Amino acid sequence: GAGVSQSPRYKVAKRGQDVALRCDPISGHVSLFWYQQALGQGPEFLTYFQNEAQLDKSGLPSDRFFAERPEGSVSTLKIQRTQQEDSAVYLCASSSREHTDTQYFGPGTRLTVL
Amino acid sequence: GNSVTQMEGPVTLSEEAFLTINCTYTATGYPSLFWYVQYPGEGLQLLLKATKADDKGSNKGFEATYRKETTSFHLEKGSVQVSDSAVYFCALSLTGFQKLVFGTGTRLLVSP
Numbered sequence: 001g002a003g004v005s006q007s008p009r010y011k012v013a014k015r016g017q018d019v020a021l022r023c024d025p026i027s028g029h030v031s032l033f034w035y036q037q038a039l040g041q042g043p044e045f046l047t048y049f050q051n052e053a054q055l056d057k058s059g060l061p062s063d064r065f066f067a068e069r070p071e072g073s074v075s076t077l078k079i080q081r082t083q084q085e086d087s088a089v090y091l092c093a094s095s096s097r098e099h100t101d102t103q104y105f106g107p108g109t110r111l112t113v114l
Numbered sequence: 115g116n117s118v119t120q121m122e123g124p125v126t127l128s129e130e131a132f133l134t135i136n137c138t139y140t141a142t143g144y145p146s147l148f149w150y151v152q153y154p155g156e157g158l159q160l161l162l163k164a165t166k167a168d169d170k171g172s173n174k175g176f177e178a179t180y181r182k183e184t185t186s187f188h189l190e191k192g193s194v195q196v197s198d199s200a201v202y203f204c205a206l207s208l209t210g211f212q213k214l215v216f217g218t219g220t221r222l223l224v225s226p
Contacts, residue, residue, distance in 0.1 A: 004157075031212060042118075042203050042216030043158070056213065091158065100212055101146050101165065105158040 002026070004106035006092050012112045013082045021077045021109045025094030032075050033103060034067055035091040043091050049075060082113045116141045118204050120217035127194055127224050135189040135220045137178075137204035145206035147171075147180055147187040148214065152201045161189075161202070199224045 005024045013019050025032050030051050035043035036059075045059040051072040060067070064083075069075040079086055089110050093103040121136040139145065149161040149171070162171030167182035178189045187204060204217040 033213065035214075040218070042205075042218045043214070045213040045215070048213055059213070093158075095212065101163065101207060102160055103212075103214060104160075105150075107157040 004092055004094055004104055006090075006106040006109050008109060009107065010110050010112075012114065014114055015082060015084060017082050018078065018080045019082055019111065021079075021090050021111070023075045023077070023092030023106060025073065025075070025092070026096075026104055027073075028096065029094035029104075030072070030097045031095040031100060031103075032069060033093040033095075034075070034077050035093065036061075037089040037091055037108070039088070046077070046090075079111075082111075084113050087111055087113045116145070116206065116208065116215050118206055118215055118217035120202075120204050120220050123201075123219075123221040125220060125222045127222070129196055129224055129226050130193045131224075133189070133191040133194045133198075133222065135202055135204075135222070137187045137189065137217060139185050139187065139204075139206050141185075141206055141208060143208045145208050147178070148205040148207070149176070149178055149187070149189050150203040150205060150216075152203065152219070154200070158203065194222070194224045196224045196226055198222060 032049045034046040037043040048056040049069040064080045066078045089108040091108045092106045146165045148163045150158045151161045162173040164171040164180040170179045201219045205214045
């Protein structure tokens with residue numbers, strides 16, 4: 001079956017622009033995660049959904065970051081008024097109800113803010 | 115807080131050499147431990163995991179044992195191949211909190 005997909009794969013934004021990053025999890029997976037991976041670093045947790053409910057958003061770095069999953073499947077991470085420090089790879093992962101400790105990752109979206 | 119510390123890379127080995135990548139953790143509870151691998155141009159893939167003390171995770175010739183007494187989860191492989199060249203991430207998650215906490219990653223370069 002299809003894995004986790006993300007779009008776009010690459011995004012270049014001018015400072016101050018708003019961006020929207022999309023994640024399509026594995027079909028039927030109830031849990032969805034967003035991570036931010038800076039160059040040369042490990043991924044850092046941003047936020048977590050169980051179905052459409054956002055249960056943990058403790059990792060969102062500022063109120064410019066917003067995530068949603070309105071129908072419990074596709075999710076969008078939105079960054080308003082992008083800054084250079086937002087440049088990173090944004091990773092999405094999903095997991096099933098039966099195997100909650102196994103997360104499957106998408107290829108990521110590389111965001112570059114100029 | 116909860117954190118993972120990995121040895122810095124790159125680790126450079128010749129084909130068929132023995133591999134060890136060290137990983138230690140700090141956790142407020144009883145974590146599950148993971149090794150993820152990121153091949154060039156690809157997404158993170160789960161390599162192996164262990165959910166309780168003394169468990170050994172294994173996959174594709176890689177092994178790691180959950181050592182509670184030393185808070186470690188070192189990754190080992192007896193004979194590496196060029197195709198093992200990748201970045202390896204150690205990670206933990208706490209029961210009831212599904213988010214993963216990652217180390218900074220260790221790049222492995224295997225030459226023929």
